[in-house]
Amino acid sequence: MDEWFSIDKIDNETYVISEYKHWEETHCYLLVGSNKCLLIDTGLGVGNIGNLVEKLTKLPIEVVTTHVHSDHIGGHKYFKNIDVYDAEKEWLTSSFPIPLDLVKLNLLKEPCDFPSYFDIDDYKIFQGNPTLILHNNDYINLGNRYLQVIHTPGHSPGHICLYESEREYLFSGDLIYAGTLEAFYPTTDPYEFMQSIKIIKKLKINKILPAHHNLNINTNLIIDVVKHLITFIIPENLNKVMVRLHSIILKSIFDNEGT
Ligand SMILES: [Zn+2]
DSSP: OOTTOEEEEEETTEEEEEETTSTTOEEEEEEEOSSOEEEEOOOSSSSOHHHHHHHHOOSOEEEEOSOOOHHHHTTGGGOSOEEEEGGGHHHHHTOOSSOHHHHHHHHTSSOOOOOTTOOGGGOOOOOOOOSEEEOTTOEEEOSSOEEEEEEOOSSSTTOEEEEETTTTEEEEETTSOSSOOOOOSTTOOHHHHHHHHHHHHTSOOSEEEESBSOSOBOTTHHHHHHHHHHHHOOGGGHHHHHHHHHHHHHHHHHHHHTO
């Protein structure tokens, strides 16, 4: 097994595949259905997530992209069936919004125990054709599991969360996670972000499964974020909001831990 990745189980049919050796601590999720498996994001593209997933299941794999940022599409190159939200399909096929040099700088930003086979000079941003274009409220059917696509723009224009109502899981991508936001993409929009949080707030959620950092996120976090955002978001302050947002999330977690 490739030591770059860590694998844990959320339940008997749901794995989390994590890249803890990198400062971004990216998580991908493998959902095992009766007909096929869904892989939510493919990480940085440092290790071979294709080989790893093959060892976990023999079922066909469909990859779904929460958003087209380099830390979520790195392993897309190992898969044939790729879903992406309509608003970001061009980023995937031909016009990724950030230059490769900047992506590499971000990858190397903090010391990291990269595997010996990894060479930063060979690192490329995935560009390829999706096999399915997603729209808001589409369902992905795994036979016995259904994932609802929820368009949650803000972090990026075509960002989606995936909601599994039966288990009350929210795969939140970069909409909700605990940690500092890396808002180096110029298309991040705090106002849209707030609207998306409000949409998510209406769902019945038992577990938030984020794309980065701590896996034990208190679901009350969403309510706290909304409460604070309403106070903070006034138009002239929009640029400052995203930075403050994640410190609020972090603070909220620590507050909740004490109660
Ligand atoms: Zn990310």
